[in-house]
Amino acid sequence: MREPAEARRRRILAVVQSRGSARVRDLAAELEVSVVTVRRDVEELARRGALRRGHGVVRPVVPVERTARPAAPYGRGDAVAVVVPERHAYLQETLHGARGVLEEAGIRIALHIAPQAAGAERPIVESALAGGARGLLIAPRWRGADEEDADARWLAETGVPTVLMERRPDRGGPLHAVDSVCSDHRYGVHLAVDHLVALGHRRILLAARDDSPTARAVRSAFARIAADRPEIEDWCVVLSAPATAPGRGAARPAPLDLAALLRERRATGALLHGDVDALMLVQQLADAGVRVPRDCSVVAYDDVVAALGSVPLTAVAPPKAEVGRAAAELLLRRLAFEHGTATVPEAVRRIELLPELKVRGSAQAPPAGGPLTDSRSASA
Template identity: 45%
Template sequence: MRESAAERHDRLLALVRERGTARVSELAVRLGVSPVTARRDVEALAGRGLLERVHGQVSWPGGAERAAGHGGGPAAPGGGPVLGLLAPSATYYFAEVIRGAREAADRARARLILRISDYRPEEDRARTEGLLAAGAEGLLVAPGWRAPGDQAEHGEWIAGLPVPAVLLERRAEPGSALDGLDRVSSDHRHGVLLAVRHLVGLGHGAPLLVARADTPTALAVRAGYARALDVLGLAAPGPVVDSVPAEVEPEGFEAAVRALREAVASGAVTSALVHNDVDAIQMVQRLSELGVRVPDDLALIAYDDEVAALADIPLTAVAPPKRLVGRLATELLVEKLAAGGGRGGAAAGDGAEDAAADARRHVTLLPALRVRASCGAVAAETRSEPA
């Protein structure tokens, strides 16, 4: 199976994180790609604030001391806590989550260290143990769950962590051991409802859902779609179309495009919700080649709003508050550490401090809908619909 750009980006970030600083030519050799490809990847990651470029070299943002993900390391500047962040990826969706966490850590004078599971939930525990070995006093945990059963099979250990932990952009099953943990997440069901309601308000019937099934967000979008139809009293125009990455499974992607095209050609649908942005952009391009025009023949909304605005026809998109999720989760973790006595978390405080340390919070943030041209907007000007 050919490696995707996102997987290559994660390998590149891991190499820089291990070394602190690396030359682009060295990265090209280690990644097994051409210098041009390595340079393009570095530019893309630097543009998102995930790397810093200086005279042919790249480094981890904030200097090499931030890159330490193993073997301990110095305490945070200003005596703040050391925070560990486990993420399934450092690109696409989670790039903004990580950026928000880093901004909050900087404001708290905390040191943030990162480890990436690459959506391999069986490796989450070992990666987290590495963060603890590196001195993490509190943890932000976004497990690499992919399938519905991954939480039960690979997640129960999180409830027994020896330091305060906050689940990041993940929801625990009700009644599970993880349901008692602090968490900060986006309400994807609400995001889907915004999209469906908007399309119906434009005069369309229920949109057809085209979605992946390989991440918690994708599964939440699917669940939110069924709920939105129920809330609005709508019937699904057809079965959910299963989507896959075009660069990984081109035949599966083509099948998804043709299923959507047939639904439009038959008159069954005039609108669609597509998860995610990259799939949506590529589908619009392929649909055009097959004679289906967006938005004339098909009104389309993407889910994620990472690159939706950059499409030839700017895509209306549901935008989860990714950066805010990272920021608020980090602020919550810092608060928990401070209320629990700072480093080590064992010191007893007064009654108010004890209450703050013991309280658990489930913070849910609402996505916004960014309205652009792909759903039939009069102009490509972006506007946000209230949640």
């Protein structure tokens, strides 16, 4: 139901009297009506002598004492830019977490989807800031370390409060003084490996992507953790799919034959990153006659769609929505200082949130007959 004109005009008058001035376009955003509607309301209030009009600005008839401050600490109606990669369901959940916090605070979100091309985020951010965005939440794609290095300096100099989501700045690098919130992926990998080892698996492999900071963190963590676990007799890290490598122009690796690799390594457990690749690889195993979990136990990493497969997959679930919420809360603190409602700036924060393991039955004790073997690997 539309708000009656007189009720809307009373709200306009209350805002102007409490703040000392207000821009017409900000009033329109706060009231969720068109600029034309607000202009008409302002004209009517000015005709009655209730306020004074300026060029795009409205002021009360009696000047407000400068000690009176806006009721809202963040500049309600302000917009912040949120930049996430296209076709990235993981970060879409992070976006939803941030959205709830910002909208509750009266902050308008300007969502920007960055295409997969290298360097795509910079022009998007520059355009958003030129359009008036007061802050930035961003999850750069960073398919490789070179892209991360190229983006670090300009991101550190945006000139507005900025928070990185699911990205961990290098210590001492250009982004060392930028707030960030991410999942503790080392702990997530620990949960997966510990689950498999506790079930009795001693030969484990990781098939993972290699085209994002999360993927690289998972690969690195698995190598360190597996090497440090004395119970693990053999482990390896392979690319989950050719398209998940960041390199361009190089020879593309052959598609992963997971069933053959399991037999070659005599492995009984696998950690698969990310979810979509995990579901496809599990189907590949089924086509090759390898049953999950009877012949091979599987743990997925991401838990976006892992539960939806024909075999619901046990999965490491990073706190995706919580990352977005925490990032948005950090940004609000920065905006409060910018608006003068916080007198002391917040310390720069690097927040890590712990993933959890969702057990669904795709992992069990190794098969009684021992690791998978075939004629090619019997002597391995």
